[in-house]
């Protein structure tokens with residue numbers, strides 16, 4: 001049975017999640033990928049305020065297609081999270097509690113997640129049409145000049161995810177393949 | 184007499200192929216996904232395969248892109264040596280077809296300058312591979328390539344002593360290193376021989392084959408079957424969360440190379456294995 005989770009959330013809300021749990025996510029989630037992460041960290045470097053408050057929030061690594069007429073958003077599956085590893089620990093320190101994407105994370109990110117009580121959820125890569133159906137609203141929140149790479153605020157309903165790395169550092173990308181390797 | 188083919192026809196064909204490729208997955212992929220679902224032991228793996236199959240059905244039904252990464256438009260053109268392309272610049276016509284399709288389809292513009300990172304805004308230019316062939320026909324294949332998988336491609340300049348064993352190990356190692364990143368289940372294109380650049384192009388052409396159709400050469404067909412079994416025994420599984428279905432197929436091709444070398448190129452393709460072909 002899938003666990004229902006709502007974002008924004010508190011550390012305590014996310015603490016029971018374990019790697020391998022199926023989750024249906026509702027509530028609000030930010031989008032950001034390579035270019036937006038670079039901008040956010042440049043602002044932190046310069047000691048300037050961020051255009052979004054990350055406390056208790058989730059970031060979904062995606063660069064959506066433009067919506068077709070009558071749609072809220074175009075295809076919006078996850079992009080490869082590893083490219084955000086260089087930036088993620090700094091955003092976790094800002095209170096970010098949830099990351100959504102696809103693929104493995106670095107040991108440094110997993111360490112930062114344990115320290116901050118954050119979780120990493122996997123969405124199905126290449127299921128952008130399906131996932132778009134779970135997005136109820138979408139608007140640009142920051143860096144509009146980045147186009148698809150701008151920070152959007154999404155309102156999602158029952159967005160299907162799997163807990164890939166939990167706040168204790170259990171990593172399904174290590175556990176899952178080991179279960180089936182060589183069999 | 185040369186047969187005249189207008190570049191406007193090329194533009195319109197490229198446009199139609201881009202639109203179809205980004206929205207409609209091939210029946211060969213769907214069949215391979217269904218077969219994988221029947222075999223897969225991992226519950227996560229089965230759930231992910233079901234989501235992918237449902238996604239592919241929805242995209243076709245709604246005329247929307249299969250994946251938000253609508254890729255870089257890779258265009259293969261086989262031009263008959265008795266065909267005369269008239270009415271303008273061929274490269275411009277191909278790009279005009281890409282531009283029209285990506286705008287009309289509400290596809291993502293993912294192409295930018297590599298160092299400045301400035302987006303061109305219309306997904307051009309395309310990557311165009313031209314080949315001159317006998318006859319007076321023009322055949323166009325469009326294969327929009329996403330970079331989750333393209334980024335996981337690798338070239339190995341092996342030594343002749345490494346032989347068949349070395350080639351196989353390099354392919355399996357490449358899939359293992361890629362892990363979850365190329366959105367498994369993947370299709371693995373392997374180009375063996377030639378030079379550094381021709382090996383990779385050969386690998387990319389392997390991705391255009393019907394999924395699971397064995398190579399015509401018996402030695403390569405046996406290598407494909409062996410590598411598919413080895414790759415799936417890695418346990419990576421759908422989306423890298425563990426399972427039996429890491430790859431839907433391994434496709435290999437070879438070409439003569441130099442006495443001093445054994446190039447092997449691996450071009451990785453995600454399950455959104457898009458390509459459409461038409462003849463003018």
Ligand code: SF4
Pocket residue numbers: 077078079125126127250251252253254328329330331332333364365366453454455
């Ligand atoms: S690798 Fe393929 S399925 Fe994954 S996001 Fe890129 S285009 Fe989509």
